[in-house]
Structures are given as structure tokens and as C-alpha cells.
Amino acid sequence: MAVRIALAGNPNSGKTTLFNALTGSNQFVGNWPGVTVEKKEGKWKGDKNVVIIDLPGIYSLSPYTLEEVVARNYLIGERPDVILNIVDGTNLERNLYLSTQLMELGIPVVMAVNMTDLLEKEGNQIHRDQLALKLGCEIVEISALKGTGVNEAAKKAVAAAEQKAAQSVHAFDKCVERVISSVEAKLDSEIPQEQKRFFAMKLLEKDQKIAELMNNAPDVSDEIQEMEEAFDDDTESIITNERYVYISNIIKDCITNNSKKKLTVSDKIDRIVTNRWLAFPIFAAVMFLVYYISVTTVGTWVTDWTNDVLFGELIPPAIEQGLLSIGCAEWLIGLILDGIVAGVGAVLGFVPQMLVLFIFLAFLEACGYMARVAFIMDRIFRRFGLSGKSFIPMLISSGCGVPGIMASRTIENDRDRKMTIMTTTFVPCGAKLPIIALIAGAFFDNAGWVSWSAYFVGIAAIIGSGILLKRTKLFAGEPAPFVMELPAYHMPTVGNVLRAMWERGWSFIRKAGTIILLSTIVLWFLMRFGWSAEGFGMVEELDQSILAKIGMCIAWVFAPLGWTQGGEGWKMAVAAVTGLIAKENVVATFGMLFGFAEVAEDGAEVWGRLSAVMTPAAAYGFLVFNLLCAPCFAAMGAMKREFNNVKWFLFAIGYQCGIAYLVSMFIYQFGTLATTGVFGVERSFFMGTFITAAVLIAAVGLAVRSMIRDKKKGKSLQCGDCGSCKGCH
Template sequence: MSIKIALAGNPNSGKTTMFNALTGANQFVGNWPGVTVEKKEGKLKGHKDVGIMDLPGIYSLSPYTLEEVVARNYLINDNPDVILNIVDGSNIERNLYLTTQLIELGIPVVVAVNMMDVVEKSGDTIDFGKLGKELGCEVVPVSALKGNGVKEAAEKAVKTAKRNSGVKILHSFDNRLEEWLSEIEKRIGINVPDEQKRFYAIKLFEGDNKIRNLMNIVPDVSDIVSKAEKELDDDAESIITDARYKYISSIIGGCYKKNKKKKLTASDKIDRVVTNRWLALPIFAVVMLIVYYVSVTTVGAWATDWANDGVFGEGWNLFGIWVPGIPVLLENLLNAIGTADWINSLILEGIVAGVGAVLGFVPQMLVLFIFLAFLEGCGYMARIAFIMDRIFRKFGLSGKSFIPMLIGSGCGVPGIMASRTIENDRDRKMTIMTTTFIPCGAKLPIIALIAGALFGGAWWVAPSAYFVGIAAIVVSGIILKKTKMFSGDPAPFVMELPQYHLPTVTNVLRSMWERGWSFIKKAGTIILLSTIVLWFLQGFGFEDGSFGMVEDLNNSVLAKIGGVIAPIFAPLGWGDWKAAVAAVTGLIAKENVVGTFGVLYGFGEVAEDGAEIWGSLAASYTAIAAYSFLVFNLLCAPCFAAIGAIKREMNSAKWTWFAIGYQTVFAYTAALAIYQIGNLFTGGEFGVWTVTALLIISAFIYLLFRPGKESNTLKVNRKVMRV
């Protein structure tokens, strides 16, 4: 008989770390049926018959967000055998709010008090035996980050599930509230199991209409609720919330002893600097500058050079032994077999040149992903969302909008999906439209290619690409918020600032590998197929009156197609058919931009001196034109997968096309202004397109500074909770 364990807890309580520790590699990720909230399932290590479901991080079982609805519906409808509730021990009082709701469900509960290393370091003490007795369930101390108590918590959960012992509800509210809830329980009658009557009674008291529809329970409790609200002079939901916290406070007093001599924590001291009103942004800029400098210009560049020149080039010297690169090995193998010329061309000039050009940048991406995983794991990225809230709120967005953008730095798809946590529909739509302005992992090869081939590996190119994305979001926020369809106050922003801590090497490497493997899989599927198609289109055409393989690329089918669309991009400085085709193929997958150049410029081939043929690319474009090309590809419509995510989240074809159109027009006008003005300052001629660029800049300035038709004074409280 299999056992189902539901892992539940607040965001930032260490739930994901706990899940990884319990399941190891025995897990898979998918979406909940009918919705796009990510779910993780896995098998408990050492127990083939024990499954673990990692529920979304939630603060309560009240259905305010999609995550809370999904978590509650799973617990009620799927009937897990036991709930393993992860509680942050450093802020136990707030975390126990969810615990009281989980206990009311009547499902066996085991509470794992996490972050005990932080609790012990602060000098606080918790009486777990007494706390368990008060709650009526098992309570286990855990430090998921260090692996302490993880196995014990899992074993307790398994044993509790096998006993199939429901939780006896020991907690109670004041006498008047108990009488009202008991009356509602009587009216519910036999419609729900006895062990769940308390949960349903409370939800009906709070006026939760969704819970009524869940099992067709529609008792008339309005008279009880009206009486309670009149007697206590408060709304029903606030009455329950206040009663919960009073109960939690009553049991915490005897179980949790705080260190009265506690000094300012290290996290507080660090935050005095990194979240300082004046220093926060410069520090953030320096941090990202270092991240991209190391990832793209130094360590990452050295690793990528080795991959491009060695693995996908002529070869490399390994402890005095010369190891041929993949192109050389394949060419020798094909010559030995005696394959046809077109097969040699397909493999060497198509697949190896295209896919190899993309995979050659994997080392840079892995270095970047290590940095991002470390910044997320140590708690700094949570501070960035808080810092950016200060800026975004002035432009009509809240820090909630920056969270999807942080996630989108790995991949735009989960970044877009993360926008669902924004309750305000207008803010959510605007966030979806601007999230992909942040360079994702797939755009890093484009940045690295332009920086290496056109700017000689200049240190400033990669960081500037990141800040161009930030600037595009800020400008878009100002402009769009002044329109009728996006006007209004931004959504309130409540977030947690976890204690700073060093993430484990395992968690950092796991995060790096998950992001990197996703990129590699795409190279082996979408990009592989794209390069084969590109190889055919650029290798075949009409030459000397007949269709077949061509010697001159300008006679190929691809050149003819590119020649039709190339004039559109001529004002941007890169109006040749090769660049135009590369930009269009980037809609399939952004990595295709590099793969296309790899096929068209022969990155897979090796010159006589062993160097990559990047010179031909550098000779085709000026530095200004190359930067214009970079900006356009960073800001224009994202890949097909991200467009699909936009369609799912917008749930409207009209809004999806509007988002794609806005992104593309914004990218085109920005790239046009950069090239035309930059070209003017570097000795170019003054012409019609220069005038157009000046008009575009003037229009941007007007839209930025004009008063909004429905401007509101933004007086939204920003609340930060320390965990």
C-alpha cells in the first residue's frame, strides 16, 4: 500500500530544501491539472512506496491566490495520508497560523520545525514535547540546510500515516466563538466527515463561498455571522484571524523562550548596508556587474573559449596528449566511411556548426547560473525585490512584479508563470508584457557572441545588456501606467526577508544543473531541428537554372527569404539577409540566433591557425550596428515557448498579440534610436532615419513626462516581514 505525504509550509520556510533532501533525484516537475501552478512530486529515499507532494508555498488555506486554492483543493480532494508541515523556527508564531488550519482538516500532521541552526545560534529555545502536546501532533526539530533531523521527520510522517491516526483538535477559541462554530457544525450535519467539520465551519463563518461549492454545502449561517460581527464589532474573517493568533500566543508562551539578551543579528547588520536607501541600488549594480563580468568576460569566457576552440574546434591538449575536437573526429569518421558530400555537409556545416555554436556557450551559462543560485540561496535576491519595489512603485508597479523578472533570468517561461501571484489584473498583464525584457539564459549566448566577436570581449557589454532590460521595464511601466487600460495603484507588496545564510554546495549545483540541463535539452531538440532546416535552406537553391546544392550562399532559398525581410531592419544597421534571418529564427528559440550565425558564418569550421572564424562576422557589422542587433534581440518578442506561456497566462488571444506587438515595436524603436544616433556621433550621415530616431526619442520623452489621465496618488504601504 503506497503512502502519500503532502509537504506544506510558508514560502521561505525551507520547504524546497526539505523536499530535495527527502527525494534526492527521485522527483519530477509538472503542472497541476487544469492550471499552470508548478508541482513537484517525488519518492522518499529508501521507500519506493512513499510518495511526496511538494505543495506551493502558502501562508494560509484561504483561497486568495491560485497557489492557496491548489494547495487546499489537493488536501481536501486527494486525501493525503499525512501532512508534513515545515515551520520556520526563527519565526514560529507566524508560521503556526497555517499549522492550525492544517490541523483542522483532520488529516494526520507532523510538524517539522526547520532552521534550528538559526534558532540555536540566536540563543532561543523551544520545548518540542510541550509544543507537540499543545498542538496534538508530533513535532520534530530540523535543519534542512544541514540535513539534521530530515530523516527523523520523514520516518515520523511515515509511521503517523501507517497508524492512520487523525489529529485530535486540542486548540479552541474563546467561549462565544466556540458556541457560534458549534452551531454551524450542527447545520453542516452529515455533509462532511466529523474530523473536517471544524475546518468547514470556520470557512463558512469567514464567508468563504468557494468552500460551499466544493461539496455543495450551502447552509444558511448569515444569522450567526451577523450576530458575531455585531457583538464583536468586527468582520468575520478578522474575528477568526484574531482568535487564531490569540490561541498561538497562548501556547507559544510556555513552549518558546526568546533570548532577551539577543543582539542585532548578522542579517540585520548586513541589511543596514545592502538595503540602505542610498547604497542599495549602487550595490546591486556592482553585484550584477561582477556576476556578468565573471560569467561572460573572464572565467566564463575562458571556459567557453576552451569549449569552442577545443571541444567544438580543432582540439585541445590534455596532459600532453592532443585530443581532437568533435568536428575533426566526425570529419575523419565520415571520410573513413565514405559518406556522400551532402551528408558531410549536413553533419559538419549544419548540425555541428549550428548546435556546436550554441553548446559552446554552455560553460558561460553554467557560471552565470552558479552565481544566480548562490544569490538566491543566500537570501540576497529577496532583498533585491524589496529594493526594486522602491523604484517600481514610483512607476506604477510593485516589487511583486520584479519577482517574476528574477525568475525569468533563468528562463522566461517560469518568469511569466510567476506573474500569477499578482492579484491586480492590470499589474499582472503589464508584468507579463515586460518580464521577458530581462535577459534569460537563452539570450546569454547572443550577448557573449556580440561581446566576443564585435567588441573584443569588452567587460561592459554583458552588464549593459542586463541594465538595458531593467531600463526597458521602467520606461514601459511609466508609459503604460499613464494609459487608461493600465492606470491605477500598484498591488500591495508583502514579502519575507529570510536570514542570510550560506547555501549548500549541493543546492547550488542542483539549481545550476536544472537550468543548464534545460538549455542543453533544448539544444538537442528544437535547435537541432532548426539547424537542419537552416542547413537545407542555406545549402540549396536555384543556381545555373536548376535546383540543387549551391556554392554561392546568396543563391540559396534562405538568402531569397532573408532578402525579402532584410530591408525592414536596414534602418537598424543590419539590413543584410543573414542577420535578418538570425533575428527571425530567434522567435523559435533565442539560442537559434547564435546557431544561425554558426551555420551561415561557419563557426563550426576551423581556420588554418586553429582560431574560430569570428572575423567574418566582425567584418560584416559596425560596433553600433552590432549593439543595435543585440538590443533588438534582447527586447523583441520572446521564443515560441514563452509566447505560449503568455497565451496561457493572459487567457486571451487579443492580449497575447498586443503583448507581442508591444515588445516588438518597443525593441525596433529602441534599436533604431541606438543605431541612428550612435551612427551620427561616430561620423555617419544625417538623413531621414536620423530625423525619425530624433522624433522617436522626443515621443519617448513626452510619454514619460506627460501627466497621466487617471493618475492616482500612490499611498500603498510596503510591509516586510523578517524570517
Template sequence: MGITIALAGNPNSGKTTLFNSLTGSNQFVGNWPGVTVEKKEGKLKGNKEVTITDLPGIYSLSPYTLEEVVARNYLLNEKPDAILNIIDGTNLERNLYLSTQLLELGIPTVMAVNMMDVVEKTGDKIAIQKLSDKIGCPVYEISALKNKGVMEAAKAAIKASTSKKQEVVPYFSPEVEAAIASISQLLGEQVPVSQKRFVAIKLFERDDKISQVLNSIPDVEQIIAGEERQKDDDAESIITSDRYEYITEITSEILRKGKTEKLTTSDKIDRVVTNRWLALPIFAVVMWLVYYISVSTVGSWLTDWANDGVFGEGWSLFGMDIPGIPVLVGNALSALNVAPWLEGLILDGIVGGVGAVLGFVPQILVLFIFLAFLESCGYMARVAFIMDRIFRKFGLSGKSFIPMLIGTGCGIPGIMASRTIENERDRRMTIMTTTFIPCGAKLPIIALIAGALFNGASWVAPSAYFVGIGAIIISGIILKKTKMFAGDPAPFVMELPAYHWPRISDVLRSMWERGWSFIKKAGTIILLSTIFIWFTSNFGFVNGHFGMVEDLSDGLLAAIGRGIAWIFIPLGWGDWQAAVAAVTGLVAKENVVGTFGVLFKYAEVSEEGQEIWATLATSFTALSAYSFLVFNLLCAPCFAAMGAIRREMNNAKWFWFAVGYQTLFAYAVSLCVFQLGSLFTGGGFTIWSAVAILVVALFIYLLFRPYKQATKYEIQIPGIKKKAI
């Protein structure tokens, strides 16, 4: 029979790194809390009978956030055979709080003190055997990053799994221990013996997730009330205080700090990068460099090679001319003498559409390398800390920025990462705004517009990122002043990990996983989409007969596009090709580029070798192109991300409100960009200019109107109705 071992620990304690070491999994590790938002499973290397479950990083088993709910429900209901509790050796006191709760579950537990290599560098000493004696479970030293001691800890957990239950060392005050024992007796057979202590403590804390048991045990309330009177404090505070007294006693005996008082390298770096005045400019410069290198220099060179060579006429290698994929496919089709319509489908539909998207893979891979490095080295955790200062001013915490950081790769895990936010209102607002950040699927659109309309200008790609940041901030300020989202932001507690050079394998793994996800989408969703686009654009009704058309403007897609193009005329791109591209982008954002690849053909269109991008440039002005870019960055995300929003909202009305808000907000911003831009560049004043001015005025009013919720409080006086003050 198989054995299940659960990995449990604080966020950023090294759980997922340990999970990778034990299972060989390709799960990527981000160096900030919130990367793992649901349990993941893998088989132990060398022993397929042992399943390792990686639970979300949590600070306690008092479920304030969805990730804590996932972890607690799993431990209580799934009942793993053993728990491997990962402890950050550089922050013992904080991590041991969760350890005390895990031991109360009655599940055999082994503790693994991680990051011992860092502990040794600082000159600190941890008495492992004394810690084991004090805490009441086996304790092992490990370094998950360097793969030291991990298998020994896993073997100890396997051995512990044969135990029937975990013996708990009593550590609450004698009075509280007596009260917990009394509550345990009152539970009778309603709770399994192994969980009685845990449930009794939760009842003592008045945990609302277990409080329904109180209805059948009236004596529990009397016990709790008596202890509260005796201690002159509320029940939860009594338990918390006792826990920390116990933890402080342990750490004072087992931890010997190094004598050096010098600032660490991380502290010195943080004095600069988290400085009140320098932090944001440094962040802006870092992101500008990331996008500049990814889109305008190294990434651009590689993409030009892919577009002109691999998916174009070909390239030269060591003096040999190697034909591109369209040429090779075209020659093969000619040799096979296939029907013209099939040749058009394969060359213009599949190769043209999918090739137009895959041509941007080099830029995407370069971007993902930079993002993986920033995540792994520890800088992105500082960004969350920095953004907390800004976000808190409009009612959100830095926790809301973590999903947005994750969303730079893909919006779906970003939306799922909102589970780390305990406040329901903040969580919903984060879900609504996370996809404003450009994800990997939007990068081809950014690169296309930057290259075709702005001659590769270095400011276009970074500006797209900061348009997303600006949209989040503006939305946050506006929404937080409504009754639906009013309230104080959730507290933001996070340890800043020490800076370190990430392993090259981790960075490349992250790049490949995100890039491969993009490529798979090109081979499935985008492939089907481009086939549909080719068919509907090349077939239509002419003179009352349905068949293949010579002019794409006579096709079914053109008819559909002309039916909706009027909606986008005020935004500056009211032709049917752009309208269709924007709509197909709802299926997958990469489809915007794939649609243009089909509609403007991928083959050469002039004797000078002018290709699709130059042809596209003739359909837009600089203003209308940037308006098109802004709309596609901010409007409702792809269908898969919409599905994630629907699941996380768990409410149809909230889902439609979120998608409607995103689309309306994108339309309003895009309208202002084009109309006001035209007005300031001599385009003349029109009725739409007036509408754009009114929209800006409305934005300003919503941003600066008084925040009534912040200045009005309600008090309840006995015998008198509630009164606002």
C-alpha cells in the same frame, strides 16, 4: 498500498530542502519565496511505497494567489494520508498561522520545526513537547539544511497516516466555537465529516471559494450575522483575531528568547545592502561584476578555448596537439568518402550550427554559478525587497520582481512564478514583462555581439541586463496608466532569510540543471533548426531547376530572408542573414547564434585564420549590432516561453496582446537606438530619424501623463448616482 505525505509550510521555511533530503531529488532551492509554484513529487529514500509531495509555499489556506489555490485544492481534493508541516523555528508566530488551518482539515499532521541550528545559535529555546501538547499534534526538531532529524519526522508522518483523522484542540473563543459547531451541524452530509470544521470556518469567514454552499443553508447567514453583531466586527477579522490570540498564547509559553540584544551578522549586512541610497548602486555593481566575469573574463577565456579548440582547429595539452571536433569529423567523413552534400550537412549544418551554440556553454555555466550563489546566500531576496520600492511607484510590487529573478535562468519558470501574485492585473503585466530580463538562452547572443562587434567590452553584457530592467520599468509605468492594468499594487510581504554560505553541492546542482537544460535544447530543438537552416540555405532554384546552390544568396532561405529583411532596414540590419537569424530566434533564442554559425560557415575563411565572428563583424556596425541585440533581447520569447505565456494567461486575446506588445516594444526601442545613435554620430537626418524622435516623444508622454486612476475615486451616496471626486 502506497502512502502520500504532503509537505506544507510558509515560503522559505525549508520545504524544498527537506524534500531533497527525503527524496534525494535534484530540485534546486532558491533562497526567496516563490521558487516552488506547483506541487512536485518524489519517493522517500529507502521506502518506495511512500510518496512525498512538495506543495507551494503559502501563508494561509485562504487562496488569494494561484499557489495557495494549488495547495488548498490538493489538500482538499487529493486527500494525502498525512501532512508534514514545516515550521521556520526563527519565526514561529508567523508560521503557526498556517499550522492552525492545516490542523482543521482533519488530515493527520506532524509538525517539523526547521532551522533549529539557527535557533540555537541565537540562544533561543523552544519547548517542543509543550508545543506538541498545545497544538495537538506530534512535533519534531529538524535542520533540513544539515539533514538532522528529517527521517525521524518523516517516519512520524508515516505512523500518523494510519490515524483516521486529526483531532483539533478548540482554540477560538467559546462563542465562535459554538457558532462553528452550529454551522457544522447544518452542513449535514454535503461535506465529509473530516472536513466539516474547515468548511464551517470558511463559511464563517465568508470565503467566496466556498460561499456557494450558503445558498442551500440559509441559517448560516443568520449565525454569522449574529456573531458579527456580538463582536462588532466582520467575520473574517473575528477568526483572524482569535487565531493570533491563540498563537500569541502558545509562543509566550513555549519560546524563550536569548538574552543577547546584539545585531546579527545578517542585520549588519542589511544595514548596508538595503540602505535607501546604497541599495541600488550595490545591486548595479553586483550585476556588473557577475556579467563582467561571466562574459568578459573567466567565461570569455573558457569560451575562446571551446570555440577555437573544441569546436575549432584544436588545442595543445601537455605538448600534444589535439584536433577539434570539426577536424575529427571532417577526417572521418573524408575517410568514409561520403557524398559532398552529406559532408556539408554534417560539417556546416550540424557541427557548425550546434557547435556555435555549445561554444558558449562555459560562459553560461559561469553565469549560472554566480546566480545560484546569489540566490542561495539570501541576497536575491533583498533585491526583491529593494526593487519593491521602485516597482511600487509604477503600480507593481516586489512580488513581480521574483519571477524576473527566476527568469534569468529560463523565462518559462519565471513566467510560471507569476502565480505567486494575487492581483490578476499585476500578474498579467508581470507575465508580459518577465521575459525582458536576459535568460540563459540570450547569453550567447550577448556574448557574440560583445565579442565580435565590441572587442569584448565589459559594459555590453551588463548593459543588456539593465536594458531589460529599464524595459520592465517603462512598460510598467505605461501599462499601469491604462484601464486594463489600473489599480493598486498587491501587498508585498516577505521574511528576509538570514544570510548563509550555500552548500557547494546546491550551487553546482543549480548550475548543472540550468546548463543541462541549455545543452539538451542544443541537442534537440537547435539541432533540428540548424539542419533546416542548412537545407534551406544550400538548396534553391537556379535557372528554373531546384538543387544545391554554390552561393547561399541563391538558396531558399535567402529568398525568404530578402522577403522580410525590409522590415528591419530602419533598425540598421536589413540584410537577409540578420533577418533570418532574428526570426529563427523565435523557435529558440540560441538559434540566433546557430543560424549565424551555419550562414557564415564555421570553417576558416581566410589565410590569417579569420573565423565566423570576424566575418559577422563585417555585416554590422557597432550601432546596428547593438540595435540587433536590443531587439532580440526584448522581442517575443522562444516558442516554449510563448506556450507558457498562453497557459498562464489562459486567454487567447491576452496571449496575442502580450506577444504583440513585446515585439512592438522591441521594434520601437531598437529603432530609437539605431536612428538616434546614427543622428548623434553624424549619420545625418532622415525620415526615420524623425520617426524615432516621434517615438521617443510618445514614450515621454505616456510615461509622464497624469495617472487619472490615482486621483479619481467614486463614492456611492444612497439615492444619488456615483460621483467622481
């Protein structure tokens, strides 16, 4: 039987470094079922029979954050053989708080005290034996960074797992202990002896989630009352207090503190970086550097090379040659080249750029600067239901939405992260620029305001969505608590940064790749097959394709947006659909539909034809529609990957398209009203417009309601999500 070691500890305690040191390349990265929290598993390098599970970094086993609930559900439900508790030696007091909770679970615990070398450098000393005696568990001093003591810690953990030694348990105040024993006595045999203390304390803390796990939770209101009267406080606080009092007592005996109060290097850096006047200029400079390198220069070079050379000039001709030489059918060549290879290319084209960006993000996160970003930006962003860290995904999205969405990983809070994923693609990305150029050129004489107003619309859509969605039940409730540790700055290792980069990049390729590939193939089929003079089959001209037919069938939907005025509304609809492969396709599609084989990037050839079938108001609306509606397949793949939930993903796509439709309709209708004095379409149609709008709003509302119902059924892991209370505990 394999031994399962659960690695638990505070964020910033060196947990990831220790995990990497123990497992090397034997890692499997995924998500915990149904949530956006990352799950990592690996095999110990020293013995392949030992599996190490990396729990999310947590400060406590409270029922309030997603990470904590995921971690404790694993510990209670799956019962690993041993817990390896990594503790930051420079911050022992707060780290031991989690340890006191882990030790109550009735699972053997081995403690790995990390960064003791730093502690000694500061002149402090930990008396290891003393600490082990008081806590009642094995203690190993390690340096995860240098790899010292790491394997010894794992060996001790395996030994502890085999012994199944009972944990000696710390003692609180006499009154508290008496009440705990009294509750323990009430628990029936359903709860094993060694877990009784944990369940008793959780019942006293009025932890509903634990009570629900038990078949017959005893009534402990008498005990709660007794304790609350004795201490004049609520039980949750009493127990938290007891833990810290207990820890302070241990610390006194086990650490010799010789450090003089002096400013550490970290303090000095922080003085400058979060300085009142320098904070924003430094932040702007850092962002500029990240953006400049990962989006403008290096990122674009490699992406362009992958798209234009690797998947343009090198791979497709080679495959074509190969297929022709074996006498492959023409349609199959088409499917492989235009469908599959182009689809794979669309996925892989973004990867190099993304990897460059992820190096920066991993570095900023690991060195501690990301926490400061949240610290200085929080005030602005929390008004829109976003986190201070949402700035980074949005900035990146102005280059490309795909890495932008993936960058939302750095936001801890689930609600903030979802909101960021949903709104970040409103920022015009690089691929949307040709559409802007097309509309500006064809209708507005290349006026500069068209392009800057596009950014304005994007930002307004984000702010508007933030304010709007915050009022829906999905995102309602108290703003996420911003009680955040500002970890000391430190230099991350190259290995850790590269590994973090690769993990994120790979998870995009794997998870997002499937949806992108599939949708490209479907769309290829719709574009290449259709009805020509000879009946159904492959068609040369796009206007004979199935997609064109679909476009003609659905063109009426866009009548309120003014696309159908010139009788060619289906062309706009088809262009908008091909924009889903990549937004710059919109321009090329117009080229094909208006009978030009090749068009310039801004589609100068079709300007005249386009301006004949749309009014400027409708054209600007068309532009806005393409800016705000569902992004390209690659970005949608990233969204699906990050939501890790189909319903949320569909809701986000629906919301984006709905907003795009409404905004675009308003622009057309009121634009026409302003220029001609009447609404864009005749009265009856305008009624239809409002009916459509009402239906859309109702649909979104229903989707929201059904999601809330799901949440109430208990699928939710996070309290306060439902918004019906200020937390259900």
C-alpha cells in the same frame, strides 16, 4: 499503495533542505500544471514506496497568491495521505499560523520543528510534549541542515498516514465556534465529516474559490452577519485574529524564553548591508563580482571553450570523420553537423556560463541577501511594473539574455516575473555587440555614441514597456503587494547551492533544448536548400536558398524601415532572420550575401557595400531592430521554458518584434526627415507605413483581449490579473 507525504511550510523554514535530505537524488522537478510555480516530487530514501511532494513555500492558505492556490488545490483536490509540516523553531509564532490551517483539512499532520538547536543556543526552550498535546499532532525535532531527526519525521508521517487518526482541532472564541458549527451543519454529505470545518471556515471567509468547488454551497450570509456584528470586523479578519490569539496562548505555555535582547549576527550584517549610505555601494560591489565572474571571466572562458573548441574543433571534425567513413550522404552530414550539432552546441554553449551564474544566484538567495536586494531596489523598479529583483536579470542580460531570463526565477510575483522575462532581452547582450560594431563602422565612422546609445535604447525600451504594459489589462491593477519577510542571514550548504544550480541548468537544457534544436534544423533546411540552375536541391550560395526567396517575398514589409532603398532589402531581412540563431550571425550573413567568404567580427569587409544600399538613418534603424526584436533561439527557448505557457510566449515574441518594428520605423522616418527635410519614403508609402503600424497595434490589442477572455473563463489562478477590479473578492 504508495504513501504520499505532502511537505508544507513557510518559505525560509528549511523546507528545501529537508526535502533534499529525505529524497537525496530521487527527485523530479517540473512545474505545476499551467503555471510558473515549481513542482518537486521525490521518493523517500528510507522506503521507495513513500512519495514526497514538495509544496510551494507559503504563509497561509488564502486565495490570493498563486503559490497558495496551487498548494491548497493540491491538498483539497489530491488529498495526500499525510502532511509533514515543517516549522521554523526560531519563528514559531508565524509558522504555526499556517499549521492551524493545515490541521483543518482533515488530513493527518506531523510537525517537524526545525532549527531547534539555534533556538536553544539563544537560550530558549520548546516543551515538545506540551506543544504536541495542545496542537494535537505528533512533533519531531529536527535539524534539516545536519540531517538529525529527518528520518524519524518521515517514519512518524508514514505511521500517521496509516492510522488515519482524526485530528483534534483547536478551539477559537465561543461565539466563533458556535457560528462555525452552525455552518458545518448546513453542509450536505458531499463534504466528508473531517473536512467540514475547513469548508465552513472558508465559506465564512467569503472565499469564492472554495465556494466554486462545492456543488451546492449553502448561503451563510446570516452567520457572517452575526459574526461581523459581534466583533465589529469582517469575518476574514476575525478568523485570522482568532488564529493568532490561539497561537499566542500556546506559545506562552510551550516556550521558555530566556534570550536577552541583543543583536544577533544577522542583525549586525543587516545594519551594514541595508545601511543608508552603504547599501548601494555594497550592492554594486556584489553585482560587479557576480557579473565579472559569471559573465566576463570564468563564464566567457567556458562558453567560448564550449562553442569554439568543443563544438568547433573537437566534436564536428570527429563526427564528420565518422560519417565519411561509413559513407554517409553529403546532405545528411550537413544536416547533422550544421543543423543538429550546431543546434545542440547552441544550447550547451550557454550552459557552463549559466551554471556559474546560478551558483551565485542560489547562494544569494539562500543566504538571504536577495530579499535585501528587493528591499533596497523596490522603490525604483515598481514604477515600471517591475520588481526590485528585476535588476539582476537585466544586468545579467547585458552579458547574455539566456541566463538573464532564467534569473527571473528569483522574482516571486507572477506579473513582475512575466514583465521581466518579456523586457530583459532589450538590453544589448554580448552577441549584439558585433552588429553594433558593424553599423558604427560602416555608417558612423566608428562613433562612440552608437554603442552607448544602443544601451540607452535598450533601457528606454524596458522603461517604456513597463509604463505601457502596466496600462494594458494584462498587467494592470494594484502593484504587487510588497509584504515580504526579510529572513535571517545564514550560510547555505554547498550541497543545496549546487543542487539549485543543477536543477535550473537542467531544466533549461531539457525544456529549452527542444525548441532550439528544432528551430536550428528548420533554419538550416531553409538556408541550404533552394533553387539553382539544376532545379530544387541543396545549394552552395545563400542567395539561391529558400530563405533568400522568403527574404525577397517579405522585403516589402521592411520598406517603411528604409531597408529596401538600395534594392537589396531582402539581404537585411535574411540577415535579421539568421540573427535568430545567434545575433552575431547577422554580420557573417552579410559577409556571405555580399560575396565574402570570411569576414572579421565587425564585418569590416562589407562596410562599403552595406553603406551603398542603406542610408545612415535606415542603418541605425536596422541596428535598433536587431536589438529589440525577438532574441536568439536559445533565449526564446528560455522564455518559453519560463513562461510555461505558449500564448504568453507568443505574445512576448510578438510584442518584442512589434516594438522593434515601430521604433526602427520611427528612427528611419524621422531620421530622414531631420537630415533631408522629407520623410524617408514617398507619401503613398508613408500611408502604408501607418496602416502597417495600425494593424500591428490592433493585432497586439486583439492578442491581449483574447488572453483576458481566457483569464475570465477561469484559467487564471491569480486574482487581480484581469485588472477589472481591485481584486474580485
